[in-house]
Amino acid sequence: MQPRPLEPNEPVVLALVDAVTAWQDALEQTLSASGLTYAKWLLLRAIKRGDFVRGAPLPGAMPIDVPQSELLLHELRRDGWIEHAEATTPCIADTAASRLERVSQALSALHSVSVAPFNPQERVALGSLLERMKLRLNDHTMRQIRVGGEAARQDRLASAGGTGATAGGIAPQGGAPAPCASCTGLPPVAHRPASCPTLASARF
Numbered sequence: 001m002q003p004r005p006l007e008p009n010e011p012v013v014l015a016l017v018d019a020v021t022a023w024q025d026a027l028e029q030t031l032s033a034s035g036l037t038y039a040k041w042l043l044l045r046a047i048k049r050g051d052f053v054r055g056a057p058l059p060g061a062m063p064i065d066v067p068q069s070e071l072l073l074h075e076l077r078r079d080g081w082i083e084h085a086e087a088t089t090p091c092i093a094d095t096a097a098s099r100l101e102r103v104s105q106a107l108s109a110l111h112s113v114s115v116a117p118f119n120p121q122e123r124v125a126l127g128s129l130l131e132r133m134k135l136r137l138n139d140h141t142m143r144q145i146r147v148g149g150e151a152a153r154q155d156r157l158a159s160a161g162g163t164g165a166t167a168g169g170i171a172p173q174g175g176a177p178a179p180c181a182s183c184t185g186l187p188p189v190a191h192r193p194a195s196c197p198t199l200a201s202a203r204f
Contacts, residue, residue, distance in 0.1 A: 023114060030110050034103050035079060039064055041107075043072050044081060044100060047090055054088050 031041055042060060046052040058064040064072070073090060076082045081100070082090045092100060115123055 026110055026113075027107075030106050031103070033106070034099060036103065038062065039068070040072055040076060040081075041103065043069060044076065044092070047082060048092050048100065052090070054090070 027038065031038060036044070039062065042062060043052065043058065043064060046058055046060075052058060052069075055066060057066060058069055073082065077090070080093055081096045083093045084090055118126060
């Protein structure tokens with residue numbers, strides 16, 4: 001059954017967006033205290049785990065392409081986080097190992113603070129609810145992609161048909177409104193902050 005559309009200011013959605021924003025701010029503050037950004041942390045973590053392949057994109061919650069990773073490697077080497085950035089496989093600098101461990105501990109503390117208000121049962125329930133929400137949003141996104149593709153196809157067909165009719169001496173009817181390609185009737189989607197849209201799903 002199609003769910004009843006909610007208002008754009010649905011309290012649950014707004015509360016979720018506010019929580020994600022607060023978590024993102026806390027994450028950025030935690031990393032900036034060590035001179036890092038989220039992308040630099042992801043790259044350092046991948047290097048430490050042996051998951052980073054020079055010349056290949058770094059997949060994950062926030063993918064990093066090759067040009068960006070090369071720029072980050074240069075900056076991390078300049079700041080003393082890594083060694084041998086010109087080699088195929090960079091490594092964590094010995095002098096940065098303790099700093100990296102402190103960052104990891106700070107992020108673990110952030111995670112503990114994030115879930116501290118919930119007991120174990122509430123954590124399980126919240127995780128389940130958020131997973132269901134994610135799956136529903138993924139379905140919605142795929143449906144919108146299909147609708148958009150079909151609308152574009154209909155527009156191309158209409159454009160081709162109109163061109164052919166004009167070429168044959170038949171002028172298009174003036175004032176006739178174009179048919180609506182698709183009306184989904186779906187409620188507006190509340191968006192997370194665009195600066196880093198996947199932080200809420202990050203795992204450290």
